[in-house]
Amino acid sequence: MTDVRWKLRCTTTGREYDGMDARFYSDAGSTLDVVHDLDHVRATVDLGTFDRRLGSKQCVDRSGVWRFRELILPVEESMIVTKPEGATNLYESRWLAGQVGLDALSLKHEGENPTGSFKDRGMTAGVTMAKIRGATRVACASTGNTSASMAAYAAQAGMRAFVFIPEGKIAYGKLAQALAYGAKTIQIAGDFDRALDIVQQVCERENIYLLNSVNPFRVEGQKAIAFELLQDLDWQVPDWIVMPGGNLGNSSAIGKGLMEMLELGWIDRLPRIAVVQAHGANPFFRAFTSGQPLVPVQNAETIATAIRIGNPVSWQKSLRGVEASHGLVTEVTDDEIMDAKALVDAAGIGAEPASCATVAGVRKLVADGTIRSDSHVCGVLTGHLLKDPDAVVHYHRGELEGITSRRANAPVPCEATLDAVRRHLD
């Protein structure tokens, strides 16, 4: 292995630890940041380096994570476990922009990652670190996407995977992936927060490598959404970047990546970060609006099961980026989420419910005047439409309690004759 150029730093006291220290929390009990040697990064690469790599046929250059490797995890390339991930599309839809009251809206579709969610970006970094550490067993608690991603990367790296999921509250597309990729899937009789609590204890006792986003290397890979989005925009900074918030690893990562780019002088200002929570799982929204520390929400509930989380571990990390960028945290109802989803789907882009909290949030912030209609807004769609087919079918059949299916497109029963079919064609 090459030199360990990064350090681990406590997010509250600032105390530093060796980059290979086997810990996810500081002695003060806080989460850790990976801190890079930015002077070395500045001296080694610039934005032109990343643009040149776009034309390469090497996996590490094609990956929308490892293309930025000097700022992710500078390790021996032979150790990298990649599919490769990222290189997702940035969609523009005038029609959808108009529906939410904007002149233009760009959507980075992270559902186009290899396992269908943004989690692959963090997972490639996390599993690479597991491999460097010689881990043979990895584990995570998950509302579904993290487990699907971890199961796939662990299988690729020849590691045994254990996933802990909340019983009955995981979308089928995600459960199917965990099973298919061979992860031992443990359905905890409790919610995500309970599963996360248990998996941390199990990993500690059994010496299994934990791959939830308290693992700071997951956050490093996840940062690449910000890098790639900026690269898609030819390094022009948008006014807003909007994303859903659950356990808050993703917003922490995007904030960290942007702040590093600013410190490196690669951008001259930060876009404002807006985090959108579901009303029934909104502890970060409550903390942000009250200015108080986060109080966990008991029995979090939302149709967007991916973000059905009451006690997000990374809220302080996420708050740093929100505050530094003069951003905000908002909330939307399940009805607003599903309405926005129907629009995203009808635009031909498509995404799972939690992703569409992004668009519901944009719509709300434009309507209340927080986002101006001529602003340059980029939203992150976090997961693929097929992750949660049940939500789609029930929506279109008008079967979701408390949700008005305004754009219902139910299948029509029809006799098997030409005349009967023709009656349906108008």
Ligand code: F0G
């Ligand atoms: N969108 C989707 C589709 C997700 O799967 C998640 C989180 C989020 C948004 C929220 O991201 O937690 O970083 O704030 N899913 C995790 C999981 C919790 O286990 O797959 P976050």
